[in-house]
Amino acid sequence: MKFTFYSCMVYFAILIAGCNGINSTSVINNPGLSPLSLIDPGRYDTTWWNRMPFRLIQTNLHETDATMDEDKYVQSMVDASANVVLLNVGGIQANYPTNLPYQFRNPYLKGDLVGDLVKKLHEKGIKVIGRFDFSKINETLAAKKPEWLYVGTDGKNVNYNGQVHTCINGGYQQQYSLDILKEAIATYPLDGIFFNMMGYTTTDYSGVYHGICQCKNCKKRFYDSTGYTLPIREDMSDPIFRQYIAFQKTTSEKLFTATGNFIKSLNPKLIIASYVEVGFVDMIVDETSLKNTSECEFNYAATENVKSVLGSYKDRSPFNLILYGQGDGFRHIGIAPNLAKVWVLENMLQGAPLGFVFEGDMIDYEDRVFISTLNDLYGFQKSNGKLFTNLQAVSKIALIRGDRDEFEGMIKLLTEEHIMFDVIDPSVVGTERTPRKLEEYDALILGDVRSMDNHLIAAINNYVKNGGKILATGFTSLDDSLGNPSNSIKLQSLGVRPPFEVFHKSKSTYLKVTENDKTALGEEAFKDFSLMIMYSDFLKCKTRDSARTFLKLVPFTRFGPPEKAYYTDENITDFPGVISNVYGKGKSVYIPWLIGSQYLHKGNYSHRTLFVSCLHNLLKVERSIQTDASPLIEITHQANRNGAFEWIGMINHSGQIGNSYRDPIVIHNTSIRFKPLKQIKEIKLMRSGEELKFKQSNGWVEFIVPQVDDFEMVLCLYK
Numbered sequence: 001m002k003f004t005f006y007s008c009m010v011y012f013a014i015l016i017a018g019c020n021g022i023n024s025t026s027v028i029n030n031p032g033l034s035p036l037s038l039i040d041p042g043r044y045d046t047t048w049w050n051r052m053p054f055r056l057i058q059t060n061l062h063e064t065d066a067t068m069d070e071d072k073y074v075q076s077m078v079d080a081s082a083n084v085v086l087l088n089v090g091g092i093q094a095n096y097p098t099n100l101p102y103q104f105r106n107p108y109l110k111g112d113l114v115g116d117l118v119k120k121l122h123e124k125g126i127k128v129i130g131r132f133d134f135s136k137i138n139e140t141l142a143a144k145k146p147e148w149l150y151v152g153t154d155g156k157n158v159n160y161n162g163q164v165h166t167c168i169n170g171g172y173q174q175q176y177s178l179d180i181l182k183e184a185i186a187t188y189p190l191d192g193i194f195f196n197m198m199g200y201t202t203t204d205y206s207g208v209y210h211g212i213c214q215c216k217n218c219k220k221r222f223y224d225s226t227g228y229t230l231p232i233r234e235d236m237s238d239p240i241f242r243q244y245i246a247f248q249k250t251t252s253e254k255l256f257t258a259t260g261n262f263i264k265s266l267n268p269k270l271i272i273a274s275y276v277e278v279g280f281v282d283m284i285v286d287e288t289s290l291k292n293t294s295e296c297e298f299n300y301a302a303t304e305n306v307k308s309v310l311g312s313y314k315d316r317s318p319f320n321l322i323l324y325g326q327g328d329g330f331r332h333i334g335i336a337p338n339l340a341k342v343w344v345l346e347n348m349l350q351g352a353p354l355g356f357v358f359e360g361d362m363i364d365y366e367d368r369v370f371i372s373t374l375n376d377l378y379g380f381q382k383s384n385g386k387l388f389t390n391l392q393a394v395s396k397i398a399l400i401r402g403d404r405d406e407f408e409g410m411i412k413l414l415t416e417e418h419i420m421f422d423v424i425d426p427s428v429v430g431t432e433r434t435p436r437k438l439e440e441y442d443a444l445i446l447g448d449v450r451s452m453d454n455h456l457i458a459a460i461n462n463y464v465k466n467g468g469k470i471l472a473t474g475f476t477s478l479d480d481s482l483g484n485p486s487n488s489i490k491l492q493s494l495g496v497r498p499p500f501e502v503f504h505k506s507k508s509t510y511l512k513v514t515e516n517d518k519t520a521l522g523e524e525a526f527k528d529f530s531l532m533i534m535y536s537d538f539l540k541c542k543t544r545d546s547a548r549t550f551l552k553l554v555p556f557t558r559f560g561p562p563e564k565a566y567y568t569d570e571n572i573t574d575f576p577g578v579i580s581n582v583y584g585k586g587k588s589v590y591i592p593w594l595i596g597s598q599y600l601h602k603g604n605y606s607h608r609t610l611f612v613s614c615l616h617n618l619l620k621v622e623r624s625i626q627t628d629a630s631p632l633i634e635i636t637h638q639a640n641r642n643g644a645f646e647w648i649g650m651i652n653h654s655g656q657i658g659n660s661y662r663d664p665i666v667i668h669n670t671s672i673r674f675k676p677l678k679q680i681k682e683i684k685l686m687r688s689g690e691e692l693k694f695k696q697s698n699g700w701v702e703f704i705v706p707q708v709d710d711f712e713m714v715l716c717l718y719k
């Protein structure tokens, strides 16, 4: 990083201002810049955790850590600027002297690890979330309570390293878990509760599949609620299995709600963190971790997780944990430091809290390559805490979460193109739970959102009828909420009529781009190609009179031997690759195949060109940020809800080649132009510490960011 003396002083002043709160001396040293201490970000609500910049570290303690040096442990958290710690309290093993006969006490425990750590962490102003895992029970206790246990389809229990899987419908998860929680909550002033792996688990840590639980409790409860015998096989074409999926959802939600009610009745201030978004869960936990296959990691894995919560729930916080240990059984070795870094940066610059997981404690972790960087990034968020408080993403587009590959492909397309977007879970679209109303968005993207209930269909159709724009892909709206397939596309706004026929993914299938298509989609962008790859399932649709069609399916042409590998006009069908429609006051574009999934896997330029053209030329959706930034820079845009500032985040992904994550290349002179929410007085680069010159006219501001090393944060302060 290149510093001038002046920028060094500014940076130093900012650090001081951030660390000590109000510090007027930093103003005198830097008369040109407003002190950050004068910023009032306001508060989103009265909680310490919602839209607040907390920095969490989880230590997945081993039983042998009971003899740790507690003071060193606490100091490692202070050094990392953590202000929330997640540690193991009870369930599989109690790290405190439990009095409950069916909670196994950690055999290495000498005194009271939980009691000591809670006290010492609180003394340093660090909150503590207790981790409880009720998915397994020690084999010595399991032998006394067979009715609590999971039973595989082979009729056997699952014993993994002496810990036996329990069943969600057994007495341990249904009742005894509450006794354990009650004891811990009554004994220790915890700040929150975290549950791990509660629910229907069918595999063990080695990934061995043991099947749908066949215990007596499951059999009886499923029969009582549906009248059917419990299925043996997981088969989505079996209607009884689809009922079982619904049963899993209902019973898990019931248990979660009951447990949440119970915890809140004991202490309403305790926050609850878990992997599901039901009941009294305050923080929705997700993980970003290495796949440990030959496939490349998804670059935007943390962005995906935090955006899914921030765009969907106004009363919940993302709690995205970046796992330092490598996936699939290599917990003691860290992932590539530059990969860990971009994932931490995604959490941070998408406006979410930070979360990082160590196996064991942080003091003894043997792979220490990333620790200084972690401390640096956490320290940055701490120093600039106000700038991460009470934020709202600035975006005109909402991506409705659909099938995973299509969803991730859409995130990749939008991010590479620097198009700002929110993510909304389909279950909350059009409800009071979302931070923003649908009509506040210029456009919605539905990437293969297959299961849609009537409420969701009505919400989307109404949105378009009233002037909204949608881009839908794949098999959107084909299935009902239980996943039952139908033969009609239920979103009338898409301009297609039933029935349709599915063309199954097949090699040597293309889309023909005609001269007329180029006129509508963009002469310049399509000038160099008239054929596109189409390698996914495809819906051969008939269209309504109001619709226009583009591109033509050229299915399964000959590809060998080369002498025969050509197509003629006869091979070109009339089935469209893009359908645009006018519906009420709004517009839709429907791509009846999986453009996002294909872009995720191969990144083909023609798919990107088509996607951008559909948004800009057919739907007339404008970009909120105009930039010549490299596609290797991930841009984010956040505004303070109290009207104190807005900023643009820039994450440099350029260090990646295949599966190697090297230091990013410094990217120079990126121009950015956008319409700020208010007139801007000054712009500061928070990473490099420089003040930036800018032009402002007709509501637009423009500037050049001289260089982006690992990341940059362009802070805009208002007049």
Ligand SMILES: [Zn+2]
Binding pocket: 149, 150, 151, 167, 168, 169, 170, 213, 214, 215, 216, 217, 218, 219
């Ligand atoms: Zn069971």
